Amino acid sequence: MAATRALSAAWPLASRLSEAGRLVVAGCDAIALAERFGTPTYLLAEDDIRARARAVREALEARAPGGEVLFASKALPVTAVYRLMAEEGLSADVASGGELHMALAAGVDPARIYLHGNAKDEAELRAALRAGVGCVVVDNADDLRRLEALAPGRPVRVLLRVNPDVAGDTHAFISTGQAESKFGVPLSQAPAMIEALDASPVVMLDGLHVHIGSQLLDLHPFERAAAAIAPLGDFATYDLGGGLGVAYLEGDDPPSLEEWVDAVVGAVDEHLGPGKRILLEPGRALVANAGVTLYRVVTVKAGGAITWVAVDGGMSDNLRPMLYGARYEAHVADRFGGGTACRLVGKHCESSDVIVRDADLAEPRPGDVIAVPATGAYGHALANNYNGVPRPPVVVCRDGDAKVVVRRETYDDLLARDVV
Numbered sequence: 221m222a223a224t225r226a227l228s229a230a231w232p233l234a235s236r237l238s239e240a241g242r243l244v245v246a247g248c249d250a251i252a253l254a255e256r257f258g259t260p261t262y263l264l265a266e267d268d269i270r271a272r273a274r275a276v277r278e279a280l281e282a283r284a285p286g287g288e289v290l291f292a293s294k295a296l297p298v299t300a301v302y303r304l305m306a307e308e309g310l311s312a313d314v315a316s317g318g319e320l321h322m323a324l325a326a327g328v329d330p331a332r333i334y335l336h337g338n339a340k341d342e343a344e345l346r347a348a349l350r351a352g353v354g355c356v357v358v359d360n361a362d363d364l365r366r367l368e369a370l371a372p373g374r375p376v377r378v379l380l381r382v383n384p385d386v387a388g389d390t391h392a393f394i395s396t397g398q399a400e401s402k403f404g405v406p407l408s409q410a411p412a413m414i415e416a417l418d419a420s421p422v423v424m425l426d427g428l429h430v431h432i433g434s435q436l437l438d439l440h441p442f443e444r445a446a447a448a449i450a451p452l453g454d455f456a457t458y459d460l461g462g463g464l465g466v467a468y469l470e471g472d473d474p475p476s477l478e479e480w481v482d483a484v485v486g487a488v489d490e491h492l493g494p495g496k497r498i499l500l501e502p503g504r505a506l507v508a509n510a511g512v513t514l515y516r517v518v519t520v521k522a523g524g525a526i527t528w529v530a531v532d533g534g535m536s537d538n539l540r541p542m543l544y545g546a547r548y549e550a551h552v553a554d555r556f557g558g559g560t561a562c563r564l565v566g567k568h569c570e571s572s573d574v575i576v577r578d579a580d581l582a583e584p585r586p587g588d589v590i591a592v593p594a595t596g597a598y599g600h601a602l603a604n605n606y607n608g609v610p611r612p613p614v615v616v617c618r619d620g621d622a623k624v625v626v627r628r629e630t631y632d633d634l635l636a637r638d639v640v
């Protein structure tokens with residue numbers, strides 16, 4: 221009988237170590253997956269994503285009937301994931317024409333798509349209007365000007381994104397609600413923008429939108445954001461955004477999805493009035509911990525001040541450590557635990573290509589499979605071809621079965637757009 225030793229909250233739900241000490245994700249042996257699909261590879265535990273999507277939807281239904289949960293798809297823009305979220309009753313938040321295209325290709329009901337972005341160009345707005353998206357989140361006066369020029373002959377439902385001048389405790393690069401943010405209309409300009417939207421014959425202003433930032437572990441800023449926009453008027457709908465933080469390291473204890481929903485609904489009820497239609501936009505909180513990236517160790521350099529363990533991926537498949545110092549845990553997939561203090565690095569020609577600065581691995585050696593959890597959000601989304609490295613596949617695991625939903629790039633793919 222297989223062992224059921226629990227792993228930290230950074231790993232997908234129901235992940236475990238087998239009796240042989242091998243990592244098992246959604247019933248699939250990680251070493252076997254590395255052999256089958258190669259490395260690097262992104263693994264996604266389907267039941268984990270479904271469970272989290274269901275939890276936030278049911279929590280909002282219980283506390284604020286009539287609300288709506290939107291998957292903030294920038295965290296993991298994969299057609300199979302759009303489809304999965306729709307099956308769980310979630311709408312889609314898209315931040316570009318490309319994300320809109322993927323959501324539509326996945327069969328998401330256009331009426332349940334919300335178009336975001338601080339620089340929506342005419343082509344993106346035209347595509348959204350042609351598709352019949354349910355809502356455009358107006359970020360600035362130019363959005364309104366373009367919508368009026370493209371007037372589709374029917375009122376376009378909009379939310380106004382307001383910058384509440386509320387900063388969450390997170391890295392500056394993923395903080396979006398402070399006064400100097402590029403997102404949204406400043407509080408001082410919001411009354412005039414609301415007046416312009418109300419006067420426009422081509423839009424129907426349904427409510428206000430705020431988003432404080434990402435990887436938030438303190439829920440109090442949501443209350444401050446609700447209080448900040450309360451003087452702007454009484455609206456039917458309020459979108460409090462997303463940004464709930466997740467566990468990346470053993471010992472991390474972020475608020476639960478239910479605690480987050482309780483905090484947001486309580487803030488809306490207190491500051492904006494009971495009975496409002498509440499929208500939430502979780503992204504990272506739904507997919508980060510469902511993901512595990514598998515690497516293969518290529519070289520180990522010991523004997524100096526630092527033991528360097530270099531794998532076959534790095535900043536081409538996970539930019540977060542290089543962008544804003546994100547931290548991860550890592551383990552040899554068949555030898556959990558530590559013993560060798562080392563620096564887990566990638567293969568790219570940058571000194572900043574460090575996946576885990578202070579890793580503790582069990583006697584790492586070339587050929588080992590390394591597993592890094594909590595990579596479901598912004599790994600695939602930020603993947604790139606630096607040094608001509610093809611992007612990894614996305615493999616969905618469930619009940620011991622695994623299937624590729626995004627194939628691995630090839631070297632020929634790197635030439636596909638060349639015009640000679």
